[in-house]
Amino acid sequence: xxxxxxxxxxxxxxxxxxxxxxxxxxxxxxxxxxxxxxxxxxxxxxxxxxxxxxxxxxxxxxxxxxxxxxxxxxxxxxxxxxxxxxxxxxxxxxxxxxxxxxxxxxxxxxxxxxxxxxxxxxxxxxxxx
Amino acid sequence: xxxxxxxxxxxxxxxxxxxxxxxxxxxxxxxxxxxxxxxxxxxxxxxxxxxxxxxxxxxxxxxxxxxxxxxxxxxxxxxxxxxxxxxxxxxxxxxxxxxxxxxxxxxxxxxxxxxxxxxxxxxxxxxxxxxxxxxxxxxxxxxxxxxxxxxxxxxxxxxxxxxxxxxxxxxxxxxxxxxxxxxxxxxxxxxxxxxxxxxxxxxxxxxxxxxxxxxxxxxxxxxxxxxxxxxxxxxxxxxxxxxxxxxxxxxxxxxxxxxxxxxxxxxxxxxxxxxxxxxxxxxxxxxxxxxxxxxxxxxxxxxxxxxxxxxxxxxxxxxxxxxxxxxxxxxxxxxxxxxxxxxxxxxxxxxxxxxxxxxxxxxxxxxxxxxxxxxxxxxxxxxxxxxxxxxxxxxxxxxxxxxxxxxxxxxxxxxxxxxxxxxxxxxxxxxxxxxxxxxxxxxxxxxxxxxxxxxxxxxxxxxxxxxxxxxxxxxxxxxxxxxxxxxxxxxxxxxxxxxxxxxxxxxxxxxxxxxxxxxxxxxxxxxxxxxxxxxxxxxxxxxxxxxxxxxxxxxxxxxxxxxxx
Numbered sequence: 001x002x003x004x005x006x007x008x009x010x011x012x013x014x015x016x017x018x019x020x021x022x023x024x025x026x027x028x029x030x031x032x033x034x035x036x037x038x039x040x041x042x043x044x045x046x047x048x049x050x051x052x053x054x055x056x057x058x059x060x061x062x063x064x065x066x067x068x069x070x071x072x073x074x075x076x077x078x079x080x081x082x083x084x085x086x087x088x089x090x091x092x093x094x095x096x097x098x099x100x101x102x103x104x105x106x107x108x109x110x111x112x113x114x115x116x117x118x119x120x121x122x123x124x125x126x127x128x129x
Numbered sequence: 130x131x132x133x134x135x136x137x138x139x140x141x142x143x144x145x146x147x148x149x150x151x152x153x154x155x156x157x158x159x160x161x162x163x164x165x166x167x168x169x170x171x172x173x174x175x176x177x178x179x180x181x182x183x184x185x186x187x188x189x190x191x192x193x194x195x196x197x198x199x200x201x202x203x204x205x206x207x208x209x210x211x212x213x214x215x216x217x218x219x220x221x222x223x224x225x226x227x228x229x230x231x232x233x234x235x236x237x238x239x240x241x242x243x244x245x246x247x248x249x250x251x252x253x254x255x256x257x258x259x260x261x262x263x264x265x266x267x268x269x270x271x272x273x274x275x276x277x278x279x280x281x282x283x284x285x286x287x288x289x290x291x292x293x294x295x296x297x298x299x300x301x302x303x304x305x306x307x308x309x310x311x312x313x314x315x316x317x318x319x320x321x322x323x324x325x326x327x328x329x330x331x332x333x334x335x336x337x338x339x340x341x342x343x344x345x346x347x348x349x350x351x352x353x354x355x356x357x358x359x360x361x362x363x364x365x366x367x368x369x370x371x372x373x374x375x376x377x378x379x380x381x382x383x384x385x386x387x388x389x390x391x392x393x394x395x396x397x398x399x400x401x402x403x404x405x406x407x408x409x410x411x412x413x414x415x416x417x418x419x420x421x422x423x424x425x426x427x428x429x430x431x432x433x434x435x436x437x438x439x440x441x442x443x444x445x446x447x448x449x450x451x452x453x454x455x456x457x458x459x460x461x462x463x464x465x466x467x468x469x470x471x472x473x474x475x476x477x478x479x480x481x482x483x484x485x486x487x488x489x490x491x492x493x494x495x496x497x498x499x500x501x502x503x504x505x506x507x508x509x510x511x512x513x514x515x516x517x518x519x520x521x522x523x524x525x526x527x528x529x530x531x532x533x534x535x536x537x538x539x540x541x542x543x544x545x546x547x548x549x550x551x552x553x554x555x556x557x558x559x560x561x562x563x564x565x566x567x568x569x570x571x572x573x574x575x576x577x578x579x580x581x582x583x584x585x586x587x588x589x590x591x592x593x594x595x596x597x598x599x600x601x602x603x604x605x606x607x608x609x610x611x612x613x614x615x616x617x618x619x620x621x622x623x624x625x626x627x628x629x630x631x632x633x634x635x636x637x638x639x640x641x642x643x644x645x646x647x648x649x650x651x652x653x654x655x656x657x658x659x660x661x662x663x664x665x666x667x668x669x670x671x672x673x674x675x676x677x678x679x680x681x682x683x684x685x686x687x688x689x690x691x692x693x694x
Contacts, residue, residue, distance in 0.1 A: 052693040052694060053693065053694065054691065054692075054693050055691070055692050055693070055694065056689055056690070056691055056692070057689060057690055057691075057692050058687065058688070058689040059686075059687075059688050059689065060684040060685065060686060060687045060688070061684055061685045061686040062684050063681065063682035063683060063684055063685065064197045064198070064199060064200065064681075064682060065197075065199040065200070066197070066198045066199050066678075066679065066681045066682060067681035068681075070684065096692075099691055102691065102693075108687065108689055109687070110684055110687050111683060111684070112681035112682065112683065112684055113681065114678060114680065114681050115678050116632075116634070116673070116676055116678040116679055116680045116681075117632045117633040117634045117680035117681075118632060118633035118680065118681075119628075119631070119632055119633075119680060119681040119682055119683040119684070120631035120632065120683040121683060122683060122684055122685060122686075122687040123551065123687065125687045125688065125689050127689060127690070127691055
């Protein structure tokens with residue numbers, strides 16, 4: 001299995017995706033095989049090319065330890081925001097979320113929550129396409 | 130008090146030939162004033178020398194942690210003796226300063242028991258020799274007469290390192306009260322004043338069952354009052370079984386009200402009455418000192434060193450520019466001590482709108498001590514009520530004709546505290562670098578004023594002087610309930626009210642005032658420099674503040690990038 005994983009990484013680095021250290025954290029997709037006849041022989045399948053997933057990597061500084069978690073909200077127009085993700089970790093200092101519209105400007109804001117209520121939002125972060 | 134008398138008691142010799150100038154003892158207003166020459170050499174000068182607090186950086190950090198919910202030091206307030214042991218001046222500091230003064234001909238030298246300050250007096254030649262300056266009379270362009278030093282005082286380095294400054298070297302900052310008499314109102318009291326029942330209904334205080342029982346509330350005053358007025362007010366408005374106010378006289382003040390149109394007696398009286406209207410079972414402590422530089426500072430030090438009251442109100446102040454930077458820094462250290470001890474201090478924001486210096490009505494100014502970062506500044510609104518006196522709405526209190534209105538603006542001295550970060554905007558004309566006031570507000574318009582009983586008669590008064598004691602008494606109610614559930618007192622309230630005031634609770638606990646200007650700064654949605662966070666919806670704010678869990682504070686420094694993987 002270790003051999004297979006290494007092969008996958010080499011293939012990915014050879015594709016159009018920039019090769020970086022973070023690739024080592026990827027998990028391999030399930031091997032595809034053309035064998036449908038129950039042959040359990042040891043042929044190694046070549047994985048199909050995968051579509052890179054656009055994401056947004058965020059960091060923030062918690063004000064103190066008074067929250068139960070954080071709400072991450074996003075907007076494509078900077079005005080109307082929707083909840084993208086709840087981060088139920090009072091000590092979280094960031095999150096990685098799916099990028100809803102990679103080809104457009106996008107806006108992010110974060111606030112803390114606990115049983116008493118919600119904090120104000122951070123200043124809005126603007127991401128360029 | 131320890132006293133120092135004859136030279137024979139002196140054991141410490143000052144042999145330094147170098148000297149250290151003490152900066153910032155000349156109020157900014159002196160720069161434009163005309164020098165009228167030397168003061169009368171026979172004039173007696175009373176000085177109060179606050180001694181330097183040690184470990185000031187650690188003190189600021191401690192106060193921050195004491196007010197962060199969940200921190201190990203949250204609510205762990207100090208006693209005065211604990212404060213003295215960690216941060217206070219030492220007996221050696223007091224002895225060294227006292228002996229220097231004695232060597233230079235000062236008399237009646239007295240050191241505070243906690244070594245917070247040294248008091249002394251001398252005639253002008255001795256003061257001038259000891260501090261290497263001259264005292265002259267000055268006249269401001271607007272005609273204000275005052276005396277002050279020709280240059281910064283100078284003392285030996287071993288004295289300079291032990292003191293924060295020297296109080297009593299100028300007379301520019303005589304403190305004014307912020308009470309205004311009115312002729313009519315919107316309430317059910319005599320002349321239309323708002324009775325206790327009226328404004329308790331309007332602000333939802335009638336739904337708060339706490340009475341202040343077991344709590345002490347301190348009023349900072351620079352004049353006296355008549356107990357008969359308080360008794361008459363309580364009888365008139367059916368405030369049953371109130372405790373008689375306890376007077377604590379400071380710096381030789383007699384307790385007798387001064388006479389004349391400038392008397393502060395109405396101020397003292399309405400402060401007591403309005404506090405009792407909100408918290409009828411509270412024990413009011415009336416601290417009273419003469420309206421002098423030394424009296425003013427000594428009284429604040431007394432309230433801090435006594436630490437009897439956890440809720441403190443002042444309706445006396447002076448424009449920042451009438452104080453020297455040394456004056457303001459000294460006050461700041463006292464308010465830091467009070468914050469570390471869990472004492473909440475509320476101050477009227479002033480009644481001159483954005484122009485607090487009555488002699489300079491075209492210059493934006495804010496009022497000290499409201500602009501101090503460890504004090505909560507209370508601004509003014511105009512209240513509108515429905516039939517039955519339920520709350521209708523509020524606007525900024527201002528009256529261009531009389532150049533009056535709720536105080537507010539930007540401090541020229543204090544940097545922006547962390548709890549105001551991001552609140553100064555282009556819309557509210559606020560600052561991104563300086564402290565902004567007020568923090569909160571309440572009805573203060575004399576035309577929607579409060580019923581009081583002053584100098585033997587019913588009357589109606591407004592001014593932010595009315596708003597400050599009401600907020601203070603409300604805090605006593607909060608403390609009563611928090612103590613009942615083994616929670617610490619709310620303490621220095623600014624971090625807490627800004628936390629709540631920017632949370633999702635804000636619309637239900639504050640009346641956000643969005644209409645009007647305080648002669649310059651506009652009211653806007655959320656925080657503004659005319660009314661701060663707004664006035665309170667008493668019941669909902671009370672519930673928020675007695676909750677063991679406060680809303681969280683906003684995270685900061687949001688950063689991010691798009692990645693593909």
